[in-house]
Amino acid sequence: MNTTVFEAINITKKYRNTLALNQVSMSVMQGDIYGFIGENGAGKTTMIRLLTGLAEPTTGNIALFGKSDKKLAKQRERIGCIIESPSLYLDMTAHENLEVQRLQRGIPGKVCIDNALELVNLRDAGKKKAKDFSLGMRQRLALAIALLGNPEFLVLDEPINGLDPTGIIELRNLLKRLNEERGITILISSHILSELHQLANRYGILHEGKLLQEITAAELEQRCKKHLLLQVNDVATTSALLESELNTSNFSVMPDKSIHLYDYVENAGKVSALLSANNIIIYQLAQSGDSLETYYTNLIGGCKND
Ligand SMILES: Nc1ncnc2c1ncn2[C@@H]1O[C@H](COP(=O)(O)OP(=O)(O)OP(=O)(O)O)[C@@H](O)[C@H]1O
Numbered sequence: 001m002n003t004t005v006f007e008a009i010n011i012t013k014k015y016r017n018t019l020a021l022n023q024v025s026m027s028v029m030q031g032d033i034y035g036f037i038g039e040n041g042a043g044k045t046t047m048i049r050l051l052t053g054l055a056e057p058t059t060g061n062i063a064l065f066g067k068s069d070k071k072l073a074k075q076r077e078r079i080g081c082i083i084e085s086p087s088l089y090l091d092m093t094a095h096e097n098l099e100v101q102r103l104q105r106g107i108p109g110k111v112c113i114d115n116a117l118e119l120v121n122l123r124d125a126g127k128k129k130a131k132d133f134s135l136g137m138r139q140r141l142a143l144a145i146a147l148l149g150n151p152e153f154l155v156l157d158e159p160i161n162g163l164d165p166t167g168i169i170e171l172r173n174l175l176k177r178l179n180e181e182r183g184i185t186i187l188i189s190s191h192i193l194s195e196l197h198q199l200a201n202r203y204g205i206l207h208e209g210k211l212l213q214e215i216t217a218a219e220l221e222q223r224c225k226k227h228l229l230l231q232v233n234d235v236a237t238t239s240a241l242l243e244s245e246l247n248t249s250n251f252s253v254m255p256d257k258s259i260h261l262y263d264y265v266e267n268a269g270k271v272s273a274l275l276s277a278n279n280i281i282i283y284q285l286a287q288s289g290d291s292l293e294t295y296y297t298n299l300i301g302g303c304k305n306d
Helices: 044-051 069-076 094-104 111-119 135-147 165-182 217-223 235-245 268-277 292-305
Strands: 004-015 018-029 033-037 059-064 079-082 153-156 185-190 202-207 210-216 226-232 251-253 259-261 282-289
Touching: 004 044, 018 044, 018 185, 018 202, 033 044, 033 165, 044 059, 044 185, 059 069, 079 135, 094 111, 094 135, 111 135, 135 153, 135 165, 153 165, 165 185, 202 217, 202 292, 210 217, 210 292, 217 292, 226 235, 226 268, 235 251, 235 259, 235 268, 268 282
Parallel strands: 018 210, 033 185, 033 202, 079 153, 153 185
Antiparallel strands: 004 018, 004 059, 202 210, 226 259, 226 282, 251 259
16 A cells, blocks of 8 residues: 655645745655655745744644654654755765764664765765765765665755756666665655656645645656647637547647647648638647646746636
């Protein structure tokens, strides 16, 4: 059975005049790599702060591993997290940083340090101090710190931010490995949907404090698949014609009033003939496929138009 690792139920969080989260419900299942997507200020860090106990919701409930209320604190011991900029001791080596964290958190035995360094490929960093690390190495060190207590659930707030392409690939592969080989459930936030492509298996898309959509990677692929892009003078009649004459409802009308038709992609002529015969003016008819970013922008744009 698929167990829920994290559940937010109708969470609202207010800071004075700011409604950072507005009735958000979301769930992360065991084994997920959950991509938590939203523009700057969408409320991602706020939700992560509630999850990790750094702040309290104004209303609503949080459950971790099926437990809530007073039992949350114990469950939080099963989490490893990186929130905002991880605090590293820049004058120390990776090993020394981990030793300080180990002692502060009362984790017995030094063997966990070598294990964590091994996991994030920092065993060879040797005597190099953190201040001389690349950003990618610093992020991996932060990840090693998060991994020290052998967490079942990793919560990472924008860990990809600022990394170069090599750093992004390294981190992506590392997180995949932790998920696949160690069964660690991961929630990772980002403001760029495509950054988490081929990493996340589910996404939660947050915008201005509201969860717009929870979607699986497979559903997202489906929505970004090839289509005919149609721009016409009469969207309503075109929609009706597609349904009645071409027998398809496999299309979406986008916020910019273009139509994405997922059938007849290889048979644009048939669509064109039908529309022309019905006096529809075609401004554009072309094969297209949404990029993830277009999908995301349209989703957010659609919400802004509401
Ligand atoms: N401690 C606070 N006091 C007042 N307002 C806050 C506080 N923390 C966050 N906010 C506000 O809540 C909203 C959501 O912020 P949050 O940091 O959760 O967004 P985010 O999606 O993580 O964005 P970013 O990627 O920029 O961190 C923003 O309008 C922010 O200004």
